Amino acid sequence: MAPQLDTYFKTVDELADQFIDRLRKAVAIPSVSADPDLRPKVVEMGLFLEKELLALGATVEKRYPGEQPGFPGLQLPPIILSRYGSDPKKRTILVYGHYDVQPALKEDGWATDPWVLTVDEKDRMYGRGSTDDKGPVLGWLNAIEAHQKAGIDFPVNLLMCFEGMEEYGSEGLDDLIIAEAKKYFKDADAVCISDNYWLGTEKPCLTYGLRGCSYYSVEVTGPGQDLHSGVYGGTVVEPMTDLVNLLGTLVDNKGKILIEGLSDLVAPLTEEEQSLYGDIAFTMDDLYESLGSKTTIHEKKEEALMARWRYPSLSIHGIEGAFSAPGAKTVIPAKVTAKFSIRTVPNMQPDEVDALVFKHIHKAWEKLNTKNKVKPELMHAGKWWVASPKHWNFSAATKAVQSVFGVTPDFTREGGSIPVTLTFEQATGKNVLLLPMGSSTDAAHSINEKLDKRNYIEGTKLLGSYLHHVAEEPQV
């Protein structure tokens, strides 16, 4: 029996202004996790959530992970664990979100004060954290409140995990998830994370896959110190010469990774999978718009989506230690360290990728026949993640999208990584669903971050609807 959601939806609409006020209060707290000076504001934001949750009748436990590594005396903000309902006859859903935000300065080019939620004539709500991730986090609270105000029984037990260090590497979170998997989180039947975005602006999507990321540095050293190119140019084997030649062996400008054996690790494309890409609500024009150019490798949407979601890519990010400022400096840098990363996909095992990368570098280095020294290193690796989109967690979300938006969502993967996804899956052993609230134009991490009022309010309906469908989906 399909759940009766009309009253819930109507109540959300009635409470819309209050919900926007709630977001306004949250945006006003500059909870920038990357800035130690703003750490008290991150903590304040955690306490704001606690207060709101307690007021809604949820229980809350604040977990302090301790000092921030590398910052003696700087305490990490609390991870807010919360439970709403504990009826053993109901399913239990564990949701995750983060209450910290990216840095933002008006002078970076914001049209409005980033810490004042500003709604324009098209109902776009501008403010740092509006879409990433305060809007989605508050969506869960709004859903609880709307049920209470509407007098509707909450359909599931809700476990919440809201952290305050996501934008700075989720310090302390993995340990907590692993430690609590069989304790605080032990009842969880499935996990839902709302911290990504629709592929476009109109059609909701459910996300069931993420690429991983293996990030490398490769250091080239020669002289004992930086040298003047006038005095030493022509006499010394320059590390930069070797490094640019080495980097030239990694990938071509058609996106083909030139590391021997790497493509053999990639899961073959089945005809069934190939057939899925044509239907996705996405066009090359969407891609051109988000790139700000037509400099794409592929001309066809299907190829572009596959390149983003299911094939690896290699990007050279830059070089540390060389001259990188404006102007002209005649230096021969003595030690230069390039950074590059590979986005990984099924079935690439991170350690296999490392081995191929190191082998390639050493082989290419030998060909250079140089007196300089090379030192490649893995800086960090996060594995790709793919969930089963046939799980009841996904079918509940599909029905929820249909009930709120009247369309069947696209099933998407993402090119980027959200490492906590894999941690939740591995620690709890449960299905994880990524259920985005915001749209592709929200500019998370950029200036003028926004969340459309429609996405926030219909998104609140979506989260509640999802929980109702979760309660009714048969086990498969």
Place this chain on the structure above:
Amino acid sequence: MAPQLDTYFKTVDELADQFIDRLRKAVAIPSVSADPDLRPKVVEMGLFLEKELLALGATVEKRYPGEQPGFPGLQLPPIILSRYGSDPKKRTILVYGHYDVQPALKEDGWATDPWVLTVDEKDRMYGRGSTDDKGPVLGWLNAIEAHQKAGIDFPVNLLMCFEGMEEYGSEGLDDLIIAEAKKYFKDADAVCISDNYWLGTEKPCLTYGLRGCSYYSVEVTGPGQDLHSGVYGGTVVEPMTDLVNLLGTLVDNKGKILIEGLSDLVAPLTEEEQSLYGDIAFTMDDLYESLGSKTTIHEKKEEALMARWRYPSLSIHGIEGAFSAPGAKTVIPAKVTAKFSIRTVPNMQPDEVDALVFKHIHKAWEKLNTKNKVKPELMHAGKWWVASPKHWNFSAATKAVQSVFGVTPDFTREGGSIPVTLTFEQATGKNVLLLPMGSSTDAAHSINEKLDKRNYIEGTKLLGSYLHHVAEEPQV
């Protein structure tokens, strides 16, 4: 008749502590021309020189070149023009030096405060500007003072030109030299510049040639803004991929410039010239020591010297716009600008070099077959310079070295450029001599810059002795 210099030399020795005090006062003024905040200190240093010169009985004219281009409201420091003596029966020597210095921060790794002249147990005098170029500039003042204290007639008329922007491109200087060539500088019979270094640490040298420098940027653009490599890696043609491939076509790690036609511009090596390199007091060990490594292109001293002095070289300095900080950032930079430069030698005409460079870049770019755009630009060009070492200016200096150090100096060229050298030569039409005071281990532009007490005090003797020999050399 050889000049009688014993009394002068003795007086310099007696005044050594005072001369060191003079240098201590100068080093204490952080006259960093690159830092607008320190501009008042640069001016203060100019006024310090004026005061010292006036006290010695010289006349001084301060010339203010006006606002610094690109820095509205920021005045350039004065160029100090000074004259000591105006006897029409004497030769007139024009000397040049600079009173500004490179930036220096204790935390860059200095063993001592860079702004406090610190003399160690081996009589090495550490401090920013000690050798570049405050020591040599004060050497001229010391020479005047020692003559006065010794009661010896000053052998020449001395014209001095001390600027305060050398380490930031000598803003405003060229115009002044050209304007004053037939005015303030009109009596000059020859020019002497003390702003370079001995080839080693023991044997003085006279320098008669410099390489030029043509400095290029090459900008590669594609997307409208920086992109996240997770989201866009594999879908966009990355500017960094194209740039590293382009840079790989410029030069190999044996120092061979791969730009077609460039080596045809280089003056052929004659047997006579080739025979000169063997006698130079320089060993591969000297080179290894100054490099801090054995990562040289050549194994033989003659080859290394020729590579530094008489062959062109190409250095890649770095990339602007890419990720250059420590740590890991998953950015696809949208606009990256590499900087590289070519050290030029006779008979490479700068505009011919430019044409070959641009042609090469466009040809290599076509081969890359990319959707990105490339824009190479000449940032600045300074031509090479070669003087006649048979001029009386050089023979006077040769005899001065013999009288102070008891050896015949090496005649050297340098790999780096001192653009003002060519300007003085072209504007005055007179012979220019580079007469270094410091040694190869002085670490100008690096941390722990120093000037050995011996180089400063014997160098002061050398400058005075040079002027006496100048007065006696026959015209040739």
